[in-house]
Amino acid sequence: MTKLNRIILIIIGLLLIVVVLFFAIWTRPAGKKTAPTNQQMGAARVGAPVAEGLAVKKIEQRQATPEEIATREVTVLSQTFAERFGTYSNDGNFQNIIDLYPQMTSLMADWAKDYVLKMRSQANKDGYEGATTRAISVSLNSLNLDGGKAETMVKTQRSEVKPGQPEPRVYYQDLRLELVKVGADWKVDGAYWVK
Secondary structure, eight states: OOHHHHHHHHHHHHHHHHHHHHHHHHTSOTTOOOOOOHHHHHHSOTTSEEEETTEEEEOOOOOOOHHHHHHHHHHHHHHHHHHHHHOEETTTTTHHHHTTGGGBOHHHHHHHHHHHHHHHHHOOOSSOOEEEEEEEEEEEEEEETTTTEEEEEEEEEEEEEOTTOSSOEEEEEEEEEEEEEETTEEEEEEEEEEO
């Protein structure tokens, strides 16, 4: 048998194996079900029946209480607000504060507009100055659903750069936020950096 014949036989053998495997996979009996994958289970609707062996089990979901919903909303708002409120640069012209106006009460937005004007007039024009703020944790100090008020404390890590400063100054600072419910949304009514 020549070398060419051997190569041809090997290729034909491999093709036969592929064909047999293809038919074995695609023609298995429809009655045999495979277990759902984790991805398929994650995509299942809550409350929809899920096959579990031969039995069908219904996944139950507990409804969140109004207090749990408010806590989640206040916590998320506090985290994003603190990071954006504390992150600025003189190049950005204090746009970080302006972008937060929709998350503020009208009283807080009025204060913020005055603050932006003041900071723009005092901004260092001789070099880059800025700070990056990252929220580490949010604690809920108080929540009054009936009164529509909440207070949180956001622990942050801040990194500040100033002209003439060779390395960024990293420090930790807390931000106390007062929030009120305006219509269906929570809004920030006061923001106070704690020394």
